[in-house]
Amino acid sequence: MDKTVNTWFVYRITTVAAVGGLLFGYDTAVIAGAIGFLQTNYSLSPAMMGWIASCAIVGCMLGALGAGALSDRIGRRKVLMLSAILFAVSSIGTAMPPSLSWFVAFRLVGGLGIGIASILAPMYITEIAPAAIRGRLVSINQLGIVTGILLIYFVNAGIAGLYDETWNISTGWRWMFGSGIIPSVVFMLLLFFVPESPRWLAKQGYVDEPLAILTKINGEQQARVELAQIQSALSEETGTLGEVFGPALRKPLIIGIVLAVLSQITGINAIMYYAPVIFKSTGDGSDSALLQTVLVGTVNLLFTIVAIKYVDQWGRKGLLLVGSAGMAVCLLIIGGAFHFDMVKGYIVLVFILAYIAFFAVSLGPLAFVIIAEIFPNRTRGLAMSICLGALWVSVYLVSQFFPILLESIGSAYTFWIFMLLSVLTFFFVWKIVPETKGRTLEEIEHSWGTDKPAAVPGNPLPIN
Numbered sequence: 297m298d299k300t301v302n303t304w305f306v307y308r309i310t311t312v313a314a315v316g317g318l319l320f321g322y323d324t325a326v327i328a329g330a331i332g333f334l335q336t337n338y339s340l341s342p343a344m345m346g347w348i349a350s351c352a353i354v355g356c357m358l359g360a361l362g363a364g365a366l367s368d369r370i371g372r373r374k375v376l377m378l379s380a381i382l383f384a385v386s387s388i389g390t391a392m393p394p395s396l397s398w399f400v401a402f403r404l405v406g407g408l409g410i411g412i413a414s415i416l417a418p419m420y421i422t423e424i425a426p427a428a429i430r431g432r433l434v435s436i437n438q439l440g441i442v443t444g445i446l447l448i449y450f451v452n453a454g455i456a457g458l459y460d461e462t463w464n465i466s467t468g469w470r471w472m473f474g475s476g477i478i479p480s481v482v483f484m485l486l487l488f489f490v491p492e493s494p495r496w497l498a499k500q501g502y503v504d505e506p507l508a509i510l511t512k513i514n515g516e517q518q519a520r521v522e523l524a525q526i527q528s529a530l531s532e533e534t535g536t537l538g539e540v541f542g543p544a545l546r547k548p549l550i551i552g553i554v555l556a557v558l559s560q561i562t563g564i565n566a567i568m569y570y571a572p573v574i575f576k577s578t579g580d581g582s583d584s585a586l587l588q589t590v591l592v593g594t595v596n597l598l599f600t601i602v603a604i605k606y607v608d609q610w611g612r613k614g615l616l617l618v619g620s621a622g623m624a625v626c627l628l629i630i631g632g633a634f635h636f637d638m639v640k641g642y643i644v645l646v647f648i649l650a651y652i653a654f655f656a657v658s659l660g661p662l663a664f665v666i667i668a669e670i671f672p673n674r675t676r677g678l679a680m681s682i683c684l685g686a687l688w689v690s691v692y693l694v695s696q697f698f699p700i701l702l703e704s705i706g707s708a709y710t711f712w713i714f715m716l717l718s719v720l721t722f723f724f725v726w727k728i729v730p731e732t733k734g735r736t737l738e739e740i741e742h743s744w745g746t747d748k749p750a751a752v753p754g755n756p757l758p759i760n
Contacts, residue, residue, distance in 0.1 A: 302512055302513055302514075302515075305512055305513060306424065306425065306426065306429075306433065306513055307433075308490075309424055309490040309491065310421050310424065310425070310433045310436050310437075311436065312486045312487065312489065312490045313376070313417050313420045313421050313424075313437065313490070314417060314421070314436045314437045314439060314440030315440060315479070315482065315483045315486060316376055316379060316380075316413040316416065316417035316437075316440065316483060317413065317417050317418075317436075317437040317438065317439070317440030317441040317443075317444065318440040318441065318443050318444035318447070318479060318483075319379070319380070319383050319409070319410075319413055319444060319476070319479055319480060319483055320410050320413045320414055320417070320440070320441050320444060321440065321441035321442060321443065321444025321445040321446075321447075321448070322444035322445070322447060322448045322476055322479055323352070323383060323386070323387075323406050323409070323410055323444075323476055324352070324410060324445075324565075325444070325445040325448050325449065325593075326448045326452065326472055326473055326475075326476065327348075327349050327352075328448075328449070328452065328589060329448070329449065329451075329452025329453065329455075329456060329469075329472055329589070330452065330469035330472045330473065331345065331348065331349055333464045333465045333468060333469040334348055334469055335348075336465045337465045337466065337469070338396050342699040342700055342702075342703050343699075343700060345699050346695060346696040346697060346698065346699045346700060347400075347696060348396075348399075348400070348403075349695045349696075349699075350691075350692050350695030350696040351400045351403045351404060351407070352403040352404065352406055352407035352410065353407060353688055353691050353692035353695055354404055354407060354692065355403070355404040355405060355406065355407020355408040355409075355410070355411060356407040356408070356410045356411035356414065356688040356691065356692075357407075357411060357685055357688040357689055357692065358407070358408060358411060359379075359382075359407060359408040359409065359410060359411020359412040359414075359415075360411035360412070360414055360415050360681055360684040360685045360687070360688050361411075361681050361682075361685040362411075362412075362681070363375060363411060363412040363415040363416055363677075363681055363684075364415055364419075364676075364677030364678045364679070364680050364681030364682075365677060365678060365681065367415070367416055367419070367496070367677050368496075368499075368677040368678070371492050371493070371496055372416055372419060372420040372423070372492060372493045372496055373420070373487055373490065373491075373492050373493070375412055375416050376412070376413070376416050376417070376420065376483075376487055377484060377487050378409075378412060379408075379409040379410075379412035379413045379416065380409070380480050380481075380483040380484040380487065381409075381480075381484065382405055382406065382408050382409030382412070383406060383409040383410075383476060383479075383480040383483070384476075384477055384480035384481060384484075385402070385405050385406075386402050386403065386405045386406025386407075386409065386476070387406070387473060387474055387475070387476035387477040387480060388402075388474065388477060389401070389402030389405065390402045390403055390406065390470075390473035390474070391470045391471070391473045391474030392470060392474075406476075411684070411688060414684050414687070414688070415677075415680050415681055415684050417437045417440070418434050418437045418664045418665070418667070418668040418680075419493075419668055419676060419677065419680055420493055421433050421434050421436070421437055421668075422434055422668035422669060422676075422737070423493040423494065423495040423496065423673075423676075423737075424493060424494070424509075424513065426513065426514060427734065427735060427736040427737070427739075428608065428734065429608055430608075430665075430669065430737075431607035431608045431612065431662075431665050431733055432604050432605075432607055432608050434661070434664060434665045434668055434669075435600070435603050435604040435607050435661035435662070435664075435665060436604060437661075437664060438600050438603070438604075438656075438660050438661030438664060439597070439600050439601065439604060439661075441660075442593065442596040442597045442600045442656065442660070443597060444479070445593050445596060445597075446590070446593030446594060446596065446597050447479075448472075448475075448476075449589050449590045449592075449593040450590060450593075451472065451475050452472050452589075453587060453589075453590055455468050455471045455472050455475075456468055491509045492505075492509075494506035494507075494509040494510050494513075494523075494526075495526055495673050495737075497509070498523065498526045498527060498530065498673075499530055499673065499674060503523075506523060506526070507519055507520070507523050510522050510523055522736075525736065525738040526673060526738065528738075529672060529673055529674075529738045529741055529742075530673060530674055537678065539675055540671075540675050540678055540679050540682065544744055545671070545672070545675070545679070545744060547744065548670040548671055548679075548744055549679060549682070549683075550728075551666070551670060551728060551729055551730075552666070552667045552670060552671070552679065552680075552682075552683035553682065553683050553686045554724060554728075555659075555663050555666060555667065555683075555724075555725075555729065556663060556667060556683045556684060556686050556687035556690070557686050557687065557689075557690045558659070558663075558717065558720065558721040558724065559659040559660070559663035559687065559690075560687055560690035560691050560694055561690050561693070561694060561714075561717050562620075562623060562627075562655075562659065562714055562717045562718045562721055563623075563627065563651075563694070563711070563714030563717075563718075564652075564655050564659070564660070565691050565694050565695055566694050566695075566698040566710075566714070567592065567648060567651070567652070574644075574648070574707075588645055591645075591649065592648065592649065592652055595649045595652045595653055595656070596652050596655075596656050596660070597656075598653075598656075599652070599653040599654075599656035599657050600656045600657075600660060600661060602656075602657050603615060603656060603657040603658070603660070603661045603662070604661070606657075607661070607662065607665065607733070608733055608734075611731050611733045612662050612665060612666055612729075612731060612732060612733060613725060613729055613730070613731045615657055615658045615662060616658045616659065616662055616721075616725040616729065617658075617722060617725055617726060618654070618657070618658065619654045619655060619657050619658020619659055619662075620654075620658060620659065620718050620719075620721040620722040620725060621654075621718075621722050622650070622651075622653075622654030622658075623651055623654045623655055623658075623659075623715075623718040623721075624715050624718035624719045624722065626647045626648070626650045626651035626654065627651060627711050627712070627714045627715035627718060628712070628715045629643070629647045630644055630647050630648060630651070630711045631707070631708045631709070631710075631711035631712040631715060632708070633647070634706065634707035634708040634711065635706075635708035635709075659721070663687075666729065666732060667680060667683050667684070668680065669732050669737065669740055670730075670732065670740060670744075671741075672741045673737065673738075673741070698710070701713075
């Protein structure tokens with residue numbers, strides 16, 4: 297890494313932004329510990345159970361679709377603050393809903409915050425990060441997500457262990473949802489101590505402000521070069537919806553949408569949201585299932601750290617290929633265990649953990665990294681909204697239909713469907729997805745057009 301980079305400053309603001317990822321993980325995964333108690337308390341059918349688990353995703357879709365345009369208008373940091381407020385309101389409302397309908401309404405509010413954070417946290421980090429360590433820094437957002445997931449798994453297990461099953465069914469799940477108010481307030485306060493995105497400021501016509509931020513990150517000489525590149529790139533763009541869907545950006549848009557969808561329909565949220573239900577189906581009780589779910593979150597966290605360490609050394613594409621291939625093998629074995637009634641013991645747990653590990657070093661962080669990198673500065677907000685909107689549609693479909701699939705075709709065939717989709721992911725990455733490590737955002741942008749950027753060390757070939 298360039299010695300002129302202010303490492304402390306860059307990592308500090310990245311960590312603050314990644315707290316948005318933590319809220320994302322915390323709020324989406326809280327349902328894992330609560331869904332069984334909600335099912336009993338409200339006598340939920342499989343279809344209704346799917347809706348309760350996935351209703352927040354409808355809000356996520358809306359939040360993701362609107363976040364990019366809103367952040368283009370008022371700034372990245374202000375919209376991140378809005379997401380913190382929505383998280384807080386949702387935490388309070390879902391903890392004490394007057395009825396199941398009100399619970400759904402407040403989950404939708406929280407979903408808006410999740411959708412916003414899913415767009416803005418990686419976008420903000422991408423626009424701040426020096427090219428040499430951008431993959432690592434954007435992956436820290438995924439570390440925030442998996443930390444949030446692991447944290448709420450511990451919180452859920454701790455709350456569930458306070459009293460008996462009857463208390464959990466009537467009250468415990470309320471504390472699980474209400475606990476989200478604490479990280480929401482922390483995120484809001486921390487955002488007052490980070491700058492606005494220099495690329496957004498430059499897009500608004502400012503010069504001194506983005507130059508000051510870039511100077512603090514890269515040193516004055518590199519900051520002036522980078523600002524000139526940003527201004528040049530902005531002058532060449534229209535930033536309209538027509539441009540996003542135009543021929544020049546057709547390939548990155550296809551890559552972004554398909555990668556976003558594949559990162560979810562390969563089964564990760566079925567496991568993260570329904571892990572206790574899956575482990576109960578192998579014969580474990582509620583307490584054991586919740587503890588095994590904590591183990592899932594721990595593995596997710598540890599292997600995300602591995603991805604952060606190596607993404608800028610090994611590149612995005614190699615990790616994606618290894619990860620998707622490993623996921624396919626694990627899902628094949630998990631499905632086989634259910635098909636041949638070999639679920640007793642540790643085989644399902646071991647290969648679910650292996651699946652999580654492969655996901656965490658590949659699709660988990662790198663889908664966000666690539667989607668945040670491949671679009672031009674001025675259209676990044678709009679294009680990322682489209683891609684992440686597609687992601688949340690996929691999350692909704694998996695969350696809604698996973699319990700129905702388990703009941704209708706059984707666990708084995710459900711996991712084998714995810715296996716086939718993981719195989720599809722491998723071939724899509726192999727044939728279509730480019731390597732972007734080591735390039736500035738402006739170099740990546742120009743590579744989609746007729747003008748090819750100069751080769752850079754470690755990545756000598758053009759990416760299209």
